[in-house]
Amino acid sequence: MAGKKPQKAGWTRRDFFNWMLNVVMGVIAILVAIPSVGAAITPAFHNAAPVWVNLGAQTGLQQSSVQAGTGGVGTVVKAPYSYVEVDHWAKLPAADYAYLRYIGGSCAFYILSPICTHLGCHVNWIQADNQFHCPCHGSVYTVDGLNVSGPAPLPLGVFRWKMVGNDVWVARESTFTHAHQRTTESPTEPCLKEA
Amino acid sequence: MYTRIVRWIDDRLMVSPLWRDMADHPVPAHVNPSEKVSAFVYCFGGVTFLLIIAQFVTGMFLAMYYVPDIINSYNSTKYIMHHVLFGLQLLSMHNWGSSLIIIMVTLHMLRIYWMGVYKKPRELNWIVGVTLLLLILGFGFTGYLLPWDEKAYFATQVGVSFTKYVPFVGPALLKILSGGSKIGAATLTRFFAIHVLFLPAMLIAFLGLHFLMIRRQGITGPY
Known part of the structure; x- marks a missing residue:
């Protein structure tokens, strides 16, 4: 951040990037979790025919x-x-x-x-x-x-x-x-x- | 709630400083993509690590259904594709993720090479990095056989045949790698064990070394 104006208090640039990072990581985690958990709980949705x-x-x-x-x-x-x-x-x-x-x-x-x-x-x-x-x-x-x-x-x-x-x-x-x-x-x- | 849980743990173990030390670790301005967009080239290693985590997760869940056996592996793979909820997506993520990892590690290595940052004092980390590249190629090679379809079978036949040309020990190496004198039941179990047990253990160990060294030595600019 060299040569930049001092950040104002409140919603800083740093906060914004932190938030972005968390959102992106969260989305990735959800994308991986959906098929993984889906595969794991599949048996609950299968009803065996006689x-x-x-x-x-x-x-x-x-x-x-x-x-x-x-x-x-x-x-x-x-x-x-x-x-x-x-x-x-x-x-x-x-x-x-x-x-x-x-x-x-x-x-x-x-x-x-x-x-x-x-x-x-x-x-x-x-x-x-x-x-x-x-x-x-x-x-x-x-x-x-x-x-x-x-x-x-x-x-x-x-x-x-x-x-x-x-x-x-x-x-x-x-x-x-x-x-x-x-x-x-x-x-x-x-x-x-x-x- | 979250703050209280963190405080409860910190009262006992003081882990927050360790985490903050990692999360707030300053990096030079020229490697920060928010300062200079072209600095995204410094992210290839981190992206590889993210992809590796995704491979671990998807792989663990695939192993709930996959059977490393010449009779059942093809059928269990087909079962994952057609009967498991989001099974096709899970399999595809693992499949495409493996290709993405190889692309990302290649880009990562090219960045290190072109910038010349493997030079003293970072030679050891370069060696560890090349080892990681070989481990990842090993993952790709062993994982390719597991669906036990025609493509997997003959690709592996070609792949293990290369070892024939190693002087003196070639024929022995070929037998050791394929678990016998042909690609068969023993090859499949061998490749499965390497893919899900041996390689992950080594990968974790070498990734740990890789990260410890970069943390110890810091990021250096292009020479």
């Missing part, structure tokens, strides 16, 4: 459920399925299972998620007790998937399902519950068959 998976032919599923039961009444059987899991950029072959029971009538199948509503373990079907037992913390569910004992806060999820030709397809939803999550214990045998 993946329809094939459990197999209806007649075979019905037979296995009836054969496992007694007196012509179907009971719970494991219905394994395999599918291609699209995990963000990765596509991986994956396999899991549902618990399927033939209940007759117009609804035909009652298909439960094997995922415990407590902390997400796969529950075991115990034919002798007519119950599902969770191996992790001892939650117990009835044949309809209602939570009757242990820490489980909710009934087992129920799969939405539909017929495609002669095959039964179920809607695999979030990794955490697999199926439609019941929030109350009201309908014991909801029919989630879709056209």
Whole structure:
């Protein structure tokens, strides 16, 4: 500032340049922050669509459920399925299972998620007790998937399902519950068959 | 509020004087663009530093999605471009920023060279500066491979092939640089590690030296 007049008090040249510098740096910081923060919070805006998976032919599923039961009444059987899991950029072959029971009538199948509503373990079907037992913390569910004992806060999820030709397809939803999550214990045998 | 927080910290650590010492540090009138517009040539180094900070930030966020693996790196890059919120912008900023840095460091070096300010007593800072230039070129070279597309693959093939011509140790160098006898999975992980771990660590260290020396020795005019 050599050779310049002394600055007046108040809004000085120096203040102005300081202010300009702060504004420019602020704008740069915002420009960098927008896409960075956007990328970081992207998962909050992604809602996974259900993946329809094939459990197999209806007649075979019905037979296995009836054969496992007694007196012509179907009971719970494991219905394994395999599918291609699209995990963000990765596509991986994956396999899991549902618990399927033939209940007759117009609804035909009652298909439960094997995922415990407590902390997400796969529950075991115990034919002798007519119950599902969770191996992790001892939650117990009835044949309809209602939570009757242990820490489980909710009934087992129920799969939405539909017929495609002669095959039964179920809607695999979030990794955490697999199926439609019941929030109350009201309908014991909801029919989630879709056209 | 702001003043109170600053005072609270200063009561304990007295950091304000350190900050003021940096922020209010006087520079000669001839390097101040507000005195003489042509003095903007003295800003190339500072602009490079700003761009480097932006590269650090964008790079950290890109690493949330990028996978250094021959099966997934191309797909994860595509995922960033098409499915991540502002992902294309983030990737582009990192991509364009790298080119801008190389332009700015070149201009910075030319300014130092033409003004002859590398001369005694600033030879050490010149050496550190050239090292920084090499580190930045290293960033560019290793980062280029990471999307694992065709251009990346063959550009890297050409780039590592140069090492063949180093006398005696050439073939060994080629294998060390590419992590094997061809450009493949090991090259990608190697380049990724160099790009995000080794080079940033060295860059920070050398930038620190660079700034300490310029502060110690001050700015000198053109000779």
